[in-house]
Amino acid sequence: MTNYCDKYIVLKSIVIVTFVVDFQLQNNMLLINSISQFGRYCLFMRRVFTIPDRWRVFLQRTLQEVSKLGVDSIPLVVIVSLFIGAVITIQMQLNISSPLIPAYSVGLATRDIVLLEFSNSILCLILAGKVGSNIASEIGTMRVTEQIDALDIMGVNSSNFLVLPKVVAFVLFMPVLVLLCMGTAFLGGLAVAWATDLISVTKYVYGLQAFFQEWYVWYALIKSLVFAYIIATVASFFGYYVKGGALEVGKASTNAVVSSSILILLFDVILTKLLLQ
């Protein structure tokens, strides 16, 4: 297991490095390779994390964001998890069907893949596309139509006012999405067990429960919180500093998704090393 984990990490690092180098050649906007960009991000964060002017307004906006960023993502999470859960189960069955390995291993392997990687990293990569582009384009549009200037002129701390509710809402709602993802992925696998004769339902369910390590669920939740924070803040950052017009808003939203995806992969490696070894 440890050996497998090590190889996995090395492989993943290689993928990230190639991705970064390749992307850097095409685009110098890349967040993690640009020190000045990182400095600006830190200053931005300092202004985001201040006391809101009006708590009532802040709570109201946070609830709106929970609905917009969190609840509205539920259908996507359910559909993706259902299908990927089913696919993982089928693939596990095909890969480890051997008389030497007990049949319930299919359930066990499916469970561990879903808990360790799919329900957090992969899910967040998918959500980076949906939520990240949503946040970046919304804030970017407000920037190019001078709505952010209008806030600043009134004396509102625009970064705090616009970004903090999004970060708080998305980070708080993320565990719900992760748990939902785990549940529906197992259901997807169950549907395969029930509808086909690849594996019996009882063995699959037994496999899901066998040698269960609670820590894996915590590990998934911790990672997902970090990823949610990355998605919300990086996307807000790219949107907030858009210059130009509609075209630039589109570019910023693409950059936000690419950068937050890379950061998610990077932190996936770091957190896995820290939390699982």
Added chain:
Amino acid sequence: MIEVKNLTKSFDGKTILHDVSATFYTGKTNLIIGQSGSGKTVLMKSIVGLVRPEQGEILYDGRDYLKMNAEQVKAIRKEIGMLFQGSALFDSETVLGNVMFPLVMFSDMSHEEQLERANFCLSRVNLTGAENKYPSEISGGMQKRVAIARAIALNPRYLFCDEPNSGLDPKTSIVIDELLSDITHEYNITTIINTHDMNSVLGIGENIIFIEKGHRAWVGDKNRIFKTSNEALNDFVFATRLFQEVKDYIVNHGE
């Protein structure tokens, strides 16, 4: 009164404002005029603090804006109302929500008082019956009026308008101009308006600053603008075909 002294601002090594000085009077409509790209917006954004100039002083009734700390800036900003070129209404709020916004954020009024004040501001700009529409559902002229209502909600001492007439037909433009002029006199506000519209200049130009390529090239009022010997200003004033033809007519037929 707002005084601007020796303001200089450049972007990426290119100087946009060269040593601009000007005085804007209380209770008057002060106009900043000039061609597109001459630096009017940059000048206005420097005065309100959205752009930080490299050099110069900005005095709000004697208070030096550039030397203030964050708290003082915040306090001054509550005395400022601004109308942006594209209206800059919040898309996600209704017309009423937009006008209520500054009241909700900064006043200590009860909800009923806020509603009353917002409705008063909307009626002041002659806009009633559209309270529950969203900005995307109303016309450009109506958007400007909502933006004016939002800008005056907190009784500002200083009102800034960046091209309030851009994108409007001549008739609506005059309505907006007159509204701004009325509000200025009624509440004794220091109003600064960016424009390149000669109609506005002739209608409400009580104190006019002419900017040419980032230099302050002329100061005066609407009565003196035709008698100027400043060549650039003459070019600007007589740029439209209508004014050109009137000028030719006068030259040919005597006064």
